[in-house]
Amino acid sequence: MTSADTTRTGTRRHRWVPADRRWWGLDRRTVLPAVIVLATAAIMHWGVPWLNGQVSFSETVPAGSTMSLKEDVEFTPPAGWGISDGVLTGDAEAGGTYPASATVFDGTTSITVRTGAFEGTPRALLRQIESTNAATGTGALRSTVTPVTTASGVHGVISEFRDVRNDGAIAAFVADGVGVEVVISTPNSTPTRTATLIGQTLSSITVEGAGS
Amino acid sequence: MRLNLFRRDPERTTGTVAASAVPTELEQARTAVFERSGWGLRMELFQPRNAAFWVFWGLVIAGTWNAITILQSAVAPFASAVATNSLVLVLYAALFWWATRAMDRYSTLPISLVVHAFLWGATAATFFMAIYANDAILGLYGKTFGQRWAADWAAGLTAPFTEEVSKGIGLVLLITLAPRIVRTTFDAFILGAFLGLGFQVVEDVLYVAQTSGVDFGAHPFLAGAETLVVRMATGVAGHIAYSAIFATGLFLLAGSPVQRRRVGLGVGLMVLAMAMHGLWDDLGALVGPLQAFNLVFIAILTVIVVFVVFRVFRFAVRPEQEDLRTVLAPEVAAGLLSPDELDAVVGSRKTRRRYVKAAGSRQERRRRRVLLTAIHDLAEALPHVDDPDHIVFTRQEVTRVRNT
Numbered sequence: 001m002t003s004a005d006t007t008r009t010g011t012r013r014h015r016w017v018p019a020d021r022r023w024w025g026l027d028r029r030t031v032l033p034a035v036i037v038l039a040t041a042a043i044m045h046w047g048v049p050w051l052n053g054q055v056s057f058s059e060t061v062p063a064g065s066t067m068s069l070k071e072d073v074e075f076t077p078p079a080g081w082g083i084s085d086g087v088l089t090g091d092a093e094a095g096g097t098y099p100a101s102a103t104v105f106d107g108t109t110s111i112t113v114r115t116g117a118f119e120g121t122p123r124a125l126l127r128q129i130e131s132t133n134a135a136t137g138t139g140a141l142r143s144t145v146t147p148v149t150t151a152s153g154v155h156g157v158i159s160e161f162r163d164v165r166n167d168g169a170i171a172a173f174v175a176d177g178v179g180v181e182v183v184i185s186t187p188n189s190t191p192t193r194t195a196t197l198i199g200q201t202l203s204s205i206t207v208e209g210a211g212s
Numbered sequence: 213m214r215l216n217l218f219r220r221d222p223e224r225t226t227g228t229v230a231a232s233a234v235p236t237e238l239e240q241a242r243t244a245v246f247e248r249s250g251w252g253l254r255m256e257l258f259q260p261r262n263a264a265f266w267v268f269w270g271l272v273i274a275g276t277w278n279a280i281t282i283l284q285s286a287v288a289p290f291a292s293a294v295a296t297n298s299l300v301l302v303l304y305a306a307l308f309w310w311a312t313r314a315m316d317r318y319s320t321l322p323i324s325l326v327v328h329a330f331l332w333g334a335t336a337a338t339f340f341m342a343i344y345a346n347d348a349i350l351g352l353y354g355k356t357f358g359q360r361w362a363a364d365w366a367a368g369l370t371a372p373f374t375e376e377v378s379k380g381i382g383l384v385l386l387i388t389l390a391p392r393i394v395r396t397t398f399d400a401f402i403l404g405a406f407l408g409l410g411f412q413v414v415e416d417v418l419y420v421a422q423t424s425g426v427d428f429g430a431h432p433f434l435a436g437a438e439t440l441v442v443r444m445a446t447g448v449a450g451h452i453a454y455s456a457i458f459a460t461g462l463f464l465l466a467g468s469p470v471q472r473r474r475v476g477l478g479v480g481l482m483v484l485a486m487a488m489h490g491l492w493d494d495l496g497a498l499v500g501p502l503q504a505f506n507l508v509f510i511a512i513l514t515v516i517v518v519f520v521v522f523r524v525f526r527f528a529v530r531p532e533q534e535d536l537r538t539v540l541a542p543e544v545a546a547g548l549l550s551p552d553e554l555d556a557v558v559g560s561r562k563t564r565r566r567y568v569k570a571a572g573s574r575q576e577r578r579r580r581r582v583l584l585t586a587i588h589d590l591a592e593a594l595p596h597v598d599d600p601d602h603i604v605f606t607r608q609e610v611t612r613v614r615n616t
Binding site: 051083 | 256259260261262263264266288289341342344345347348354355356358359360363364374378381382385387388425426427428429496497498499500501503
């Protein structure tokens with residue numbers, strides 16, 4: 001009988017663990033399986049994420065390369081920046097599709113581009129993004145909304161946000177029923193050169209069949 | 213109490229014969245089954261001296277806490293859409309719960325143990341283990357092999373390991389919590405199915421929440437519903453099936469006082485479950501340019517998974533059926549049950565249906581169905597020798613139903 005024994009009668013004797021089979025009050029025979037499970041859980045919860053944290057992203061944007069997304073959206077990220085999400089143009093997933101998001105980064109500065117179907121104006125898309133963010137308490141935008149237009153003529157709006165650690169901005173573009181969200185996250189002080197690169201990336205966004 | 217008065221109704225026939233009419237060896241064989249298989253045992257809920265008790269509840273509570281935190285942020289923007297879709301999911305889960313309980317018809321596991329399995333799958337396995345390991349391993353693949361490769365292959369080379377292990381390891385705790393109940397391969401199969409059911413339900417809620425945000429969350433209900441329909445349609449070849457197969461393999465690998473260790477078969481089943489899981493997750497990449505026929509490949513894979521899970525079920529259930537036959541054999545010898553009735557009760561669904569259909573009228577068919585249930589009640593009561601009144605009562609019930 002073990003402490004884990006279950007009984008038809010529920011008597012105390014059935015639940016009894018002999019004194020010489022206890023370890024810190026626990027039934028010694030139950031310790032090993034419990035430790036195995038605990039160790040497995042710890043490895044999965046802390047160990048593997050720790051290992052992931054030790055490895056850096058190695059993929060970078062080659063000079064002149066573009067990244068493609070779902071809905072035939074393309075943009076030119078700054079050369080040499082790391083890629084933590086998304087694929088370069090020409091590296092479509094099996095079946096020829098591109099993912100709906102891409103993220104490039106340089107240190108703590110990152111640019112994330114997301115695409116999706118959207119019918120409405122860029123301001124409506126920004127409001128939609130704002131309301132989603134508000135529900136999760138992230139990226140509260142300032143009231144100022146500035147119109148922007150990419151080099152290819154895709155119209156959009158941009159608004160800044162600031163939280164404890166980051167400055168940033170969210171831009172929203174809409175063309176031909178395709179919405180593009182760009183989230184720019186930078187440390188509180190952004191060098192001018194980085195700001196210029198971010199501006200160039202924003203300007204490089206194209207939506208196939210849209211713009212001038 | 214009225215129920216007790218009813219039980220002791222002296223006018224009712226007992227359906228028993230003199231004990232001497234039942235061969236001793238049949239009684240001994242029945243007792244041996246009870247002792248060996250843990251038939252009819254209840255699970256002790258509070259086991260402070262069992263280390264598995266503390267680990268189980270510690271991880272379930274931690275998993276629940278993480279679930280609340282993660283789901284809150286994923287669901288918050290589309291709360292009403294996710295809640296509406298999740299209601300449908302509850303009905304779907306109830307259907308699978310009922311189907312899995314119905315499969316466990318020979319020596320039914322205690323409900324408390326089944327609830328433990330479901331809880332583990334829905335909390336600790338998902339929100340304490342798999343979700344963290346998945347994100348990290350997917351990240352590692354992307355960093356090591358590039359984002360394109362990861363987009364195609366990472367899911368199928370991550371989830372089968374992290375998810376099957378996180379669900380399957382729950383079985384180790386359940387065995388340690390109830391070592392005299394979880395004795396047979398079939399017990400492991402059923403508990404594996406419930407571990408998978410818990411996992412699948414919360415995973416579906418998470419997927420619904422995530423896809424509600426597709427297209428900037430402009431149509432959260434429709435986007436979530438679309439995901440839900442796909443998940444429900446393909447759910448039969450999902451976590452429930454993989455976990456049932458994996459847990460059966462794990463149990464065979466570990467062995468028990470009743471089940472001799474079978475390393476080859478055990479490892480084989482675990483690998484098979486992971487392989488099918490991996491195939492499912494990487495189907496898009498495997499199909500490649502033939503994605504226009506994706507539905508055909510999904511259908512083929514579903515058929516394969518269902519075929520395998522039923523083969524494993526039949527393999528695992530056979531000893532249970534034999535045990536039930538042994539348990540009821542003295543009742544046949546005593547004249548309470550006929551051999552036909554015994555065959556139907558211990559037989560497969562097909563056998564039971566044949567037995568019921570053999571009755572002429574509709575009323576007779578219904579009576580036979582009820583009779584099989586009454587015989588099951590008797591089989592459930594027989595191990596409880598400390599409650600002879602109830603055993604007598606269930607025998608009376610068999611006779612009453614037969615004579616209705």
